[in-house]
Each structure stands twice: as structure tokens, then as C-alpha cells.
Amino acid sequence: MISDTHGLLRPEALRALQGSDYIIHAGDIGDPQILDQLATIAPVTAVRGNVDHDAWAQKIPATNVLEVGESSIYVLHQLHELDLKPEAAKFGAVIYGHSHVPKQEWKNGVLYFNPGSAGPRRFKLQVSVGRLHLTNGGLESEIVTLEV
Numbered sequence: 001m002i003s004d005t006h007g008l009l010r011p012e013a014l015r016a017l018q019g020s021d022y023i024i025h026a027g028d029i030g031d032p033q034i035l036d037q038l039a040t041i042a043p044v045t046a047v048r049g050n051v052d053h054d055a056w057a058q059k060i061p062a063t064n065v066l067e068v069g070e071s072s073i074y075v076l077h078q079l080h081e082l083d084l085k086p087e088a089a090k091f092g093a094v095i096y097g098h099s100h101v102p103k104q105e106w107k108n109g110v111l112y113f114n115p116g117s118a119g120p121r122r123f124k125l126q127v128s129v130g131r132l133h134l135t136n137g138g139l140e141s142e143i144v145t146l147e148v
Helices: 011-017 032-039 055-059
Strands: 023-025 044-046 063-068 071-076 093-095 103-107 110-114 128-135 138-145
Touching: 011 128, 023 032, 032 044, 044 063, 044 071, 093 128, 103 138, 110 128, 110 138
Parallel strands: 023 044, 071 093, 093 110
Antiparallel strands: 063 071, 103 110, 128 138
16 A cells, blocks of 8 residues: 655655555555556556646546455545445445555454555655555554655
8 A cells, every 4th residue: 555655656665565466545646657657566546635636637536445355445535535434334444645644543343544655755754655464364454664
């Protein structure tokens, strides 16, 4: 999982995502070539963020769903725009971005995960991506801090 690249796809982020079966970009992409580069690693599920205004971005949905086996993952950019109950809709995870702050927490049996920002550093926040592992026991997640 990756978010908030803002037009910068760091080589460290590409290395961290190598070996992924799927890639989720949770918005604020900033440049369509980023999605093309990510797609050379694995299929990409992406959403449009609040800085994605150009014509290319209008083809990218504001929300998206990735179905992997028995798991459904809901993707949006800004968590406060979530307009459904993920547990009622049987989503296993909600992936989001926007804050640039990595976060993972469980609520009502649903994983809420923000991989943080992989693009230009903001303030003194870490630069990071995330990993989501689908296991027989459910979902396991981790935040991967990038050395930049």
C-alpha cells in the first residue's frame, strides 16, 4: 500500500513494494506515470486524492474496492468521507491516506490502515508505505518506514 506520493515515486518505495501481488494507492498520486510504474510490479487499485485535479485524474474513482480471495478491501483518500459501515458491508479493511501519518487500528472487526506518505516529506513525518498480508487467520498489516 502506498499513498500521498504527490508526484514523487521514490526508488525506496518501489523496492519496498517489490514482490507484492497487488498494490493499493490511496490517493494524492500527483502524476499518472506513478500508476504506470507501480503497474510494472503488480496490478494497481487506486483512488483519486484531493490534489489529483488534472484531466488524467478524472478517470480514477474517488473510492474503489479490491477483492482478493475472500477479502474485500475498501479504498478512499480521506477517512472522514467514509459514507458506509465497513463491518456491515463485510469489508475486512479500509485503506486511506491524506494525513501523511501512518496508522493501523482495528474497529468492529475491520482494519483501518493508512500507509502514511511515500512522497515529499512533510514536516518531520516519516516516509512510509504499508504491507497487508492475507492469511488463513485474516489480515495482518505492517508499516514500512523508508530510509530516505
